[in-house]
Amino acid sequence: MTVHTAHGYWLAEAGAVEPAPAQEGEESADVVIIGGGYTGLWTAWQLRERGASVVLLESGLCGHGPSGRNGGFCETLWTQLPSLEERFGRARALKLCRESAESVHSIGRWCSEQGVDAWFTPGGYVMASTAPAHDAILDEIVDASPPDRVRALSAGEVRARCDSPRFRRGLLVADDATVQPARLALGLRDRLRDVIRERSRVTALRASPGGVTVETANGRVHAGAAVLAMNAATRGVPPLRHRLSVTSSHIVLTEPVPDVLGQLGWSGGECITDARTFVHYFRTTRDGRIAFGWGGGRLAAGARLGGRIEVDPEVATETHAHLVEMFPQLEGRAITHAWGGPIDVSPSHLPQIGTLDDVPVHYAFGFTGNGVGPCHLAGRALAALASGRSTDLAFADPEPVRVPGEPLAFAGGMLVRRAFLRKERLEERGERVDLVTRAVTAAPRALGIHVAR
Numbered sequence: 001m002t003v004h005t006a007h008g009y010w011l012a013e014a015g016a017v018e019p020a021p022a023q024e025g026e027e028s029a030d031v032v033i034i035g036g037g038y039t040g041l042w043t044a045w046q047l048r049e050r051g052a053s054v055v056l057l058e059s060g061l062c063g064h065g066p067s068g069r070n071g072g073f074c075e076t077l078w079t080q081l082p083s084l085e086e087r088f089g090r091a092r093a094l095k096l097c098r099e100s101a102e103s104v105h106s107i108g109r110w111c112s113e114q115g116v117d118a119w120f121t122p123g124g125y126v127m128a129s130t131a132p133a134h135d136a137i138l139d140e141i142v143d144a145s146p147p148d149r150v151r152a153l154s155a156g157e158v159r160a161r162c163d164s165p166r167f168r169r170g171l172l173v174a175d176d177a178t179v180q181p182a183r184l185a186l187g188l189r190d191r192l193r194d195v196i197r198e199r200s201r202v203t204a205l206r207a208s209p210g211g212v213t214v215e216t217a218n219g220r221v222h223a224g225a226a227v228l229a230m231n232a233a234t235r236g237v238p239p240l241r242h243r244l245s246v247t248s249s250h251i252v253l254t255e256p257v258p259d260v261l262g263q264l265g266w267s268g269g270e271c272i273t274d275a276r277t278f279v280h281y282f283r284t285t286r287d288g289r290i291a292f293g294w295g296g297g298r299l300a301a302g303a304r305l306g307g308r309i310e311v312d313p314e315v316a317t318e319t320h321a322h323l324v325e326m327f328p329q330l331e332g333r334a335i336t337h338a339w340g341g342p343i344d345v346s347p348s349h350l351p352q353i354g355t356l357d358d359v360p361v362h363y364a365f366g367f368t369g370n371g372v373g374p375c376h377l378a379g380r381a382l383a384a385l386a387s388g389r390s391t392d393l394a395f396a397d398p399e400p401v402r403v404p405g406e407p408l409a410f411a412g413g414m415l416v417r418r419a420f421l422r423k424e425r426l427e428e429r430g431e432r433v434d435l436v437t438r439a440v441t442a443a444p445r446a447l448g449i450h451v452a453r
């Protein structure tokens with residue numbers, strides 16, 4: 001039987017936690033952080049290291065959102081280099097990618113220094129092409145990247161790492177790693193417990209003399225600056241709501257299948273994706289399971305993040321079918337767990353890290369399914385901004401594209417989603433993509449919105 005919940009396997013494996021006290025009464029701090037996923041937690045960590053006082057407000061339990069439920073791909077920004085270069089020029093783009101690699105390495109170092117066993121495994125990331133139409137995506141990334149950071153893999157090389165019959169060729173990003181995501185999030189939570197207030201949803205934020213005041217159900221926090229680290233809930237923040245849309249992703253987890261991993265020759269700990277727009281992503285676990293996710297979940301309507309965004313049996317069933325297509329040896333093997341969650345998609349697919357106009361309120365969102373490594377980078381940038389220092393680690397689209405409001409965003413997005421699913425199916429079968437499907441999948445581009453990576 002499959003255990004299908006919102007919170008999923010990783011949090012269950014990491015063990016239950018006692019809630020931290022809720023925010024009450026009047027409090028003051030140098031910085032108030034809203035949101036206790038990786039972004040908020042790393043920002044708090046960096047600020048505390050610098051001697052700043054911090055209060056972190058989390059509406060539920062820290063690390064129980066996407067930060068504790070993701071695929072555990074701890075990636076750099078190297079595969080985003082072409083996109084970064086287009087917006088910020090070569091030198092800055094390379095600098096951001098190198099800093100993102102430094103962040104991945106820092107996460108590994110932090111785990112060993114702090115004694116947090118988050119299964120940090122520096123096995124690299126493989127992107128594998130599964131259709132001729134996807135080969136060019138890999139080529140563009142390899143051509144743009146320094147060869148010591150990203151290199152092409154032939155069909156033989158990629159299949160020596162993991163022998164799926166679907167893989168045509170690949171690329172390897174050696175800086176990337178995997179983690180047990182909930183163990184990382186809860187390890188951070190544990191080490192920051194004194195600054196954390198849980199079950200403390202922020203209901204209002206306003207400028208006040210000396211900075212900002214933030215309200216919860218039972219009190220207020222006055223601070224010199226605020227950090228919004230709310231992920232998909234940023235869609236509910238008026239000055240930012242047009243800068244992201246929210247989709248969803250689901251993961252299925254197999255029973256331990258060491259025999260299949262042996263047949264696949266998949267022993268290097270690599271995390272792997274294909275190059276589809278609605279990406280498949282997969283990795284192994286310490287006890288020989290395969291976690292297999294799919295980025296093809298439904299869109300959220302506005303900032304509504306519950307329901308099928310978190311638990312969608314239909315999408316989980318489809319994800320399982322895709323897993324068996326990728327690894328036919330898994331036919332008939334048990335799926336023990338399934339879960340899902342929201343994805344904060346920025347129109348450029350790049351994180352957006354910056355400051356609101358006229359108020360000391362700093363934000364990071366738009367990780368677009370690649371936040372485990374980049375949230376650490378964002379934490380470094382946000383800590384600098386909230387301390388009043390400038391930093392070249394903060395970056396946002398120079399001319400942000402406006403995501404349409406509801407109901408257009410949801411209705412249009414679902415239409416485009418259906419067209420992409422059809423296009424990718426046809427491409428993988430080597431069949432011609434019809435004109436209407438091509439036109440619908442090209443439409444977002446005309447609005448400046450990247451649906452494809």
Ligand SMILES: Cc1cc2nc3c(=O)[nH]c(=O)nc-3n(C[C@H](O)[C@H](O)[C@H](O)COP(=O)(O)OP(=O)(O)OC[C@H]3O[C@@H](n4cnc5c(N)ncnc54)[C@H](O)[C@@H]3O)c2cc1C
Nearest residue numbers: 035037038039059067070071072073202231341370371372
């Ligand atoms: C199924 C799935 C698989 C994924 N796989 C990967 C992967 O393999 N690799 C990768 O890099 N990324 C992956 N991601 C994305 C990654 O999980 C996110 O980018 C990352 O966790 C974002 O961290 P965050 O701190 O910004 O947000 P979150 O972890 O969502 O934390 C935000 C927190 O803010 C809180 N909050 C919201 N509103 C309020 C409020 N008003 N008051 C107080 N608190 C509030 C929420 O409760 C939440 O805990 C995946 C995501 C999903 C859903």
